[in-house]
Amino acid sequence: MTEQELIRGLTSGNREAVKSLVETYQKKVIKTAYYYLGDMEEAEDTAQEVFLEIIRSAGKFRGSSALSTWIYRITVNRSLNAAKKKKRRQIFVRMEKMLGMAKATEMATTGELLHENGEVSGEESFAWLRAALAGLPENQRKVFIMSKYDEMSYREISEVTGFSISAIESLIHRAKMNLLKKFSSHGPTQTNA
């Protein structure tokens, strides 16, 4: 199915078009959502919302950018919204921790699960990395994930975000510095590579 056929099918509620949309883009959408949320189940839920929005808004797609770029933009926005909601939930977890009610797994999602000697094991470094990414300012996180996780070129990032190339370079540099600072303060020795 070509992009135009897909859009026409989605606009008219064609079931085959919906199936084609999901089959073609599901892996990319779920993985992108996962990079923002750090949880595959939440990434699937977010992916479902992304596809629903694409189906509802298909009639508004004007073709000024590639369909994949449009879908990616929706995915990033939805993932960021879901990540914000998740952060608000984590604030409640922190409050529970202060009251001595938080569970260890919940503490891990806030990046606070460290061994007593300050070392971070392989699986836990995922949690640490996710927490460190979640702590970045939104634009830095967005651009860093696009560059390092989605392996997009600066030009592609510029097309999605509307930022200039120099702004993108600056954001990536600042994101790196912030992540390294967090890495250092958590005691960085890796026990499982």
Added chain:
Amino acid sequence: MDQHKQMHKYSELERAIEREKAVEPDPFAGTRILQRLESRLNARRSISQPAWRPVLISVLFLAAMTAGFFVGNQGKIRKAAYTDMATQIEILRTGFYVNDFVDEDINLLSNE
């Protein structure tokens, strides 16, 4: 942080990123998403009927009831008019002193 240490830290960071990137979605995730999408879209379709449809049905129902009352009333009026006419005929007959029994006497018609 000296540059060597920074580079070492960043290498570790990149290794962690590569491990995260290697995580793949469940192979059945797409099927699950499609099923949930279809049930949500079907639920939307059954709810989203045009707003004018129930209004039109109500209006037609009211119109049918009104028409029924009207037709029924017309019948009553005609019956009342008929009854009225029949009464007038009776009065006229009484005035002519026409005897029913006389009507039935066939000898009246005989010239003998």
